[in-house]
Amino acid sequence: MHVAVLGATGAVGRTMLEVLAERAFPLDHLTLLASPRSAGTRLSCGGREVTVSAPHARCFEGVDLALFSAGADRSREWAPRAVHAGAVVVDNSSAWRMDPDVPLVVPEVNPEALRNLPKGIVANPNCSTIQVVVALQPLHRAGGLERVVLTTFQSVSGAGESGLEALRRELARSPGAESPFTRAIAGNALPQIGEFDDEGWTAEERKMMAEPRKILGLPRLRIAPTCVRVPVEVGHAVEIMLELERDLPRAEAARALAEAPGVVFVDDPDSFPTPAEIAGRDEVFVGRLRADPGVPRAFHLWVVADNLRKGAATNAVQIAERIANG
Ligand SMILES: NC(=O)c1ccc[n+]([C@@H]2O[C@H](COP(=O)([O-])OP(=O)(O)OC[C@H]3O[C@@H](n4cnc5c(N)ncnc54)[C@H](OP(=O)(O)O)[C@@H]3O)[C@@H](O)[C@H]2O)c1
Numbered sequence: 603m604h605v606a607v608l609g610a611t612g613a614v615g616r617t618m619l620e621v622l623a624e625r626a627f628p629l630d631h632l633t634l635l636a637s638p639r640s641a642g643t644r645l646s647c648g649g650r651e652v653t654v655s656a657p658h659a660r661c662f663e664g665v666d667l668a669l670f671s672a673g674a675d676r677s678r679e680w681a682p683r684a685v686h687a688g689a690v691v692v693d694n695s696s697a698w699r700m701d702p703d704v705p706l707v708v709p710e711v712n713p714e715a716l717r718n719l720p721k722g723i724v725a726n727p728n729c730s731t732i733q734v735v736v737a738l739q740p741l742h743r744a745g746g747l748e749r750v751v752l753t754t755f756q757s758v759s760g761a762g763e764s765g766l767e768a769l770r771r772e773l774a775r776s777p778g779a780e781s782p783f784t785r786a787i788a789g790n791a792l793p794q795i796g797e798f799d800d801e802g803w804t805a806e807e808r809k810m811m812a813e814p815r816k817i818l819g820l821p822r823l824r825i826a827p828t829c830v831r832v833p834v835e836v837g838h839a840v841e842i843m844l845e846l847e848r849d850l851p852r853a854e855a856a857r858a859l860a861e862a863p864g865v866v867f868v869d870d871p872d873s874f875p876t877p878a879e880i881a882g883r884d885e886v887f888v889g890r891l892r893a894d895p896g897v898p899r900a901f902h903l904w905v906v907a908d909n910l911r912k913g914a915a916t917n918a919v920q921i922a923e924r925i926a927n928g
Contacts, residue, residue: 603628603926606665606689608680609672610634610645610654613762614694617915618669621884623648625919628926635661636672662687667925669918670694685722690925692724692918699725699813706816708732709920710864711739716924724921728806729913730754730829730838731813736886736912737905738844740862741855742818745899746847749824752810753841756795757834757877758787760909769833783831792831804829837877838909846899852891855901859888864912867891875906883908884916 605622609615615636622629626648634645638656645652655661657676662668662684670677670684670693677697684691698704698721705715706725716724727735738747758765761782768781772788785792796805803811810827814820859867868875868889875887886907894900907913 603666604631604633604664605629605922606633606635606662606668606684608635608657608668608670608676609694611636611640611643612671613759613766613910614671614914616645617910618671618918619645619647621911621915621919625923627919627923631664633661633665659683660687662689665689667692667922669922671914671918681723690719690722690724692726692921692925694726694914694918696728696809697725698723699727699809700816701725706813707921708735708817708917709924710862711735712817712819713924716921724925726914726918726921727813727817728809729760729907729909730756730806730840731810731817732913732917733838733886733905733907734810734840734842735814735817736862736864736907737842737859737888737903738814739818740858740865741844741846741850741901742820744846744854744858745850747818747820747823747844748847748899749845750814751826751843752828754795754806754810754827754829755791755832755834755839755841755877756806756829757832757836757838757909758783759836760795760831760838760913766835769835773833787831787833790833793828795829795831834877836881836908836910837906838913839877840905842903842905843894843897844901844903845897846901849899850901852893852901856891859891859903874904877906877908880906881908882911884911886912 643654668684668689674695674697677695681691703720758769806829874889890904
């Protein structure tokens with residue numbers, strides 16, 4: 603296959619190149635694209651060196667599959683052109699996620715959505731959404747989801763290379779370019795990811811309300827998220843409280859999670875997963891399963907995943923594998 607990666611020099615794009623190589627994706631030809639600033643940079647993917655170029659009118663000619671991770675504006679501009687040139691686009695940005703003609707896919711949860719690609723575009727969900735739906739789906743199957751309240755603890759790499767640089771610079775107390783965060787992030791916790799709307803919710807929280815409903819096929823699911831940026835380099839953690847429609851003994855909830863695809867369920871409380879320990883892994887780690895002491899049919903969970911891998915690159919490459927295999 604001829605694969606193009608738009609945003610190849612970014613935090614997600616570089617991880618995509620690693621994941622494509624690790625999983626021995628069938629690559630005959632690789633085109634790497636980034637901003638004009640990076641044109642001429644050489645990147646490697648599984649021993650193959652490729653020179654990065656800026657996108658141009660004919661850059662998607664002959665491309666079968668285009669993996670996009672260069673932000674929503676670039677996706678809106680370039681995805682229709684890539685599709686017109688004959689490629690299927692797997693897009694990591696928020697540009698197409700809520701378009702009814704674009705499936706929003708987590709392969710462990712709703713792979714059937716890939717059967718129909720009216721626009722030739724598949725959207726990869728938000729990084730926190732992915733780990734949340736992978737953990738929620740088995741419990742929904744077992745007991746029917748009624749309501750979800752969650753709090754995220756999201757690493758700085760969720761804001762890309764500039765987020766990582768801002769944390770490292772603040773820790774080193776060295777002045778530098780602008781930070782993507784509205785306050786200091788070192789030694790801090792910021793309950794703001796994206797702009798606030800008129801009702802006081804952030805853009806990230808709105809994504810976390812809308813995207814799980816679409817992926818799980820539950821348009822009326824009640825979800826109340828609070829999204830928090832924390833000074834961790836890689837790996838998002840989420841505390842989830844969920845209420846079910848039907849009674850479910852804790853042991854059955856534990857079994858549903860232990861058997862779920864893509865989940866590593868940790869039932870020993872002392873072995874709770876943390877971002878630092880699971881960074882570099884592709885699975886979603888779930889621990890601290892507790893029945894709520896006061897609310898019937900409710901559980902609490904602690905869910906951790908590598909936002910650059912399962913939260914972005916690995917999920918996109920898993921989608922690409924399914925497309926490549928027809
Ligand atoms: N980070 C995460 O955990 C995560 C998770 C899920 C989804 N996403 C989404 O993935 C996308 C990329 O995120 P990231 O974290 O990798 O960001 P990043 O580290 O800032 O990388 C952005 C990439 O886009 C490229 N780019 C910027 N302007 C461009 C232009 N005008 N034309 C072509 N390429 C351009 C950059 O190239 P230069 O290096 O040349 O500037 C870079 O390769 C975003 O849409 C983000 O929402 C991120």
